[in-house]
Amino acid sequence: MAGRAARPGGACARAEEPGGPRQRRRLHHHPFGLQHGQRVPQHGPRPREPAGGVPRRGLPDGALQALVLREHPPRQGHPADVPCRLPGDPAPQGDEIAKAAGDLQNARTARILFGNERFRRGSGGTGVEKAKSIKEIARLAGVSTATVSRVINQNGRFSKETEERVLRVIRQNDYTPNMSAKGLRTSRTRVIGVVVPDITNPHFANVVLHLEMEFTRRGYSCLICNTNESSSLEKKHIRSLTAQNVSGIVLISSTRNYTELDSLPVVYVDRPSRSEKERGEGVMIESDNTQGGYLATRELLGAGCRHILILKCLGNDSNQLARYRGFQRAIGEAGVEEEEALRINLDAVSIDGARKAVADLLDGGVAFDGIMSTTDTMAAGAVIALREHGLSVPRDVLVTGFDDCQLAEACGPGLTSVHQDVAEMSRLATELLFQMMRGERPERSHYRLPVTLTVRKSTRR
Amino acid sequence: MAGRAARPGGACARAEEPGGPRQRRRLHHHPFGLQHGQRVPQHGPRPREPAGGVPRRGLPDGALQALVLREHPPRQGHPADVPCRLPGDPAPQGDEIAKAAGDLQNARTARILFGNERFRRGSGGTGVEKAKSIKEIARLAGVSTATVSRVINQNGRFSKETEERVLRVIRQNDYTPNMSAKGLRTSRTRVIGVVVPDITNPHFANVVLHLEMEFTRRGYSCLICNTNESSSLEKKHIRSLTAQNVSGIVLISSTRNYTELDSLPVVYVDRPSRSEKERGEGVMIESDNTQGGYLATRELLGAGCRHILILKCLGNDSNQLARYRGFQRAIGEAGVEEEEALRINLDAVSIDGARKAVADLLDGGVAFDGIMSTTDTMAAGAVIALREHGLSVPRDVLVTGFDDCQLAEACGPGLTSVHQDVAEMSRLATELLFQMMRGERPERSHYRLPVTLTVRKSTRR
DNA sequence: CTGTTAGCGCTTTCAC
DNA sequence: GTGAAAGCGCTAACAG
Secondary structure, three states: OOOOOOEOOOOOOOEOOOOOHHHOOOOOOOOOOOOOOOOOOOOOOOOOOOOOOOOOOOOOOOHHHHHHHOOOOOOOOOOOOOOOOOOOOOOOOHHHHHOOOOOOOOHHHHHHHHOOOOOOOOOOOOOOOOOOOHHHHHHHHOOOHHHHHHHHOOOOOOOHHHHHHHHHHHHHOOOOOOHHHHHHHHOOOOEEEEEEOOOOOHHHHHHHHHHHHHHHHOOOEEEEEEOOOOHHHHHHHHHHHHHOOOOEEEEOOOOOOOHHHOOOOEEEEOOOOOOOOOOOOOEEEEEOHHHHHHHHHHHHHHOOOOOEEEEEEOOOOOHHHHHHHHHHHHHHHOOOOOOHHHEEEEOOOOHHHHHHHHHHHHHOOOOOOEEEEOOHHHHHHHHHHHHHOOOOOOOOOEEEEEOOOHHHHHEOOOOEEEEOOHHHHHHHHHHHHHHHHOOOOOOOOEEEEOOEEEOOHHHOO | OOOOOOEOOOOOOOEOOOOOHHHOOOOOOOOOOOOOOOOOOOOOOOOOOOOOOOOOOOOOOOHHHHHHHOOOOOOOOOOOOOOOOOOOOOOOOHHHHHOOOOOOOOHHHHHHHHOOOOOOOOOOOOOOOOOOOHHHHHHHHOOOHHHHHHHHHOOOOOOHHHHHHHHHHHHHHOOOOOHHHHHHHHOOOOEEEEEEOOOOOHHHHHHHHHHHHHHHHOOOEEEEEEOOOOHHHHHHHHHHHHHOOOOEEEEOOOOOOOHHHOOOOEEEEOOOOOOOOOOOOOEEEEEOHHHHHHHHHHHHHHOOOOOEEEEEEOOOOOHHHHHHHHHHHHHHHOOOOOOHHHEEEEOOOOHHHHHHHHHHHHHOOOOOOEEEEOOHHHHHHHHHHHHHOOOOOOOOOEEEEEOOOHHHHHEOOOOEEEEOOHHHHHHHHHHHHHHHHOOOOOOOOEEEEOOEEEOOHHHOO
């Protein structure tokens, strides 16, 4: 295979074609062909026919694109270079689909929402045998499927010898239970949904990593859903998760009004409900953001700052507000007055947005000796702006961040930042979720984890 | 509920108890109680009994911890503060379980691998009705389930009027198909597995975000698996994914020898096979890392650097090597000789590791005028080390990074970095995966995407 | 302790 | 164009 002559290809060098030119045009021929000796079931899923079969109809995969695109726009990369674009790439059918957005209006939308993959693999392929079932294991072990099931799930009611025999057969045949069947039968899939606003936010990435580790440890998988801060996308994700019979959900969101979740174990993480008591159900874990804002501000005050710029972001993240309240408490206690001019509210969290905002302030001649930022990202932007204006951190201005992510370590002189105990947060979230999945009621419905201040050079002259 | 008196609680303030003290001890009472009028099926899953039922046996959730812990250790947060620890937190039963690691040795391991959630929700709860099935929809629409199915999947063979009626009923009842059943029947679940080494790596987080967006657009979900660079964990994840009948897999790994994947659409992203032709199957997409290394090095050479420190990492990521080769090519073309002393090989990618290594070199009096780092993270560490030694970037030393992540924007004066077109990579990966899922053969089996250089101040004096 | 069996919700063949 | 019915793989009630 590797010895074949490489075809020149377009912009991308070294494109190989494993199938060789002869097969190139047989697009509808499934690469994982049907095994010849395979049994053809009377009923049940029809294995792929070699060529014809049901012709592909309905919308191609590009269809949903237009639908979701409006609220989930693809991030701009470098729009100039779009290399190696595939031929036949269907142009998104914008208007036609877009008007069906959000609801099930017609068949086309139905297809979008529920459609099948048309071309399934044949369950046998080139030398690949069909996955073993519990029946097969039962036959080989000389017991009933019920017994195999009991052994697998350690539900008791079997003898030591039977157990050993069954387990041996399981091992020898490399058997793994079919989770779809299990899920159908038990309404639980050993999959946990994690709904997160934006996984590229280092803080959330960290949360997801830790959650995933905790789940894996317990033999569960992690279905991840980015909402991109869109509430309608969030709702879709949640519907999708319930449709998939997930065992539980971890939700990073301020929203609490999903009736879909009433019968499902849910743990809310990181973002408290906006209306404080929107819905009683569900368990909530958050860091003590107010305390974090307080600690950061105290650090600045302790170093002598008296004119502290507060850099925060409006938007969905209610934690920003809590951090700001901590700031207010600290300066209040210190007898420092809050200055209207020293408050920046950004629309979105970004390095460059913060940089520009701080630069504007500096250009306008506003004076301050400290910056308390409610995220590391914005703090990084602030540090850049200061440097560009010839100001030194920490000599001229002290800066604190929030989240203590990699950025804080790398930024300028090292950024003092409020550290959230993400590992503990994730551990606790998982623990509580599993309690609920077991049918137990967690001791509390609200946990607030202490934060600490990681002091770096940005606040120590 | 919100009006109830808050119990003082332990270290965490404001702990609420939604159930009130009376219910507190009834841990085995399911919070989502059984609806009273609910039908009790003769067979099939038994809804939770109020109290007794099958007593909880076998290992608690902590069991798998010890098993996986050794290869997937929890990252250290701030070990000092472990607040709000739950009571009854089971101590992991280390040795007992650990010796069963890696294989199915005994019943206990079986339970760990396959065990059920013991306590399912009653399918009805407080006012929550059972999820509707296709049968219910069929009844309400006055058609058969077959017809409903055909409408949902747009498989044809129904009249316009029938279609409208069915869709109306579906809408009115807020029906969503049960994906477990669908998965069982069709062996495909509209879920795509993404296996990634470490999601906190900003580059991978970015890839995952874009993949997830592409999947969501097409109505698919994203099951994410962190391998933490452990090959045995990777294997477990892959087995788990196949057991769950995922529709396809995106794999960021150098490994190509999973027979489990032979019958499944797989796209390899980012990391080429180590042995270049280990297995012909599967489609591979990567950035042109060699070209990236080349571009970065050229940038340094063009600015006059003649003694360039190469900062790379040994380990699983074969891209590091490609980038290094680009470096070699560039200096070769420029007639610059590679200096043994100017090569740092780190064990792992970290800011602090790079900082220390570069600091050691500086302390040792090794002289260089440029640094070509194979990741932004290490570049950030290098910049810190330089600054700590009183050297200025870019005045004294020029630096380039790789990946063009947030760190590059925030680091020092702004880091010139090689930009990978992650959006296009994800788009292409998804496109190819869906082609394979449809049974089509992609045009090529190997795609190499062009990279660009994002020039910032670290290379422009 | 073990086996028989119904059926979870869905898709698809076959018969009309 | 439509419906009846089988059966995907698994669990759990029930009978022995």
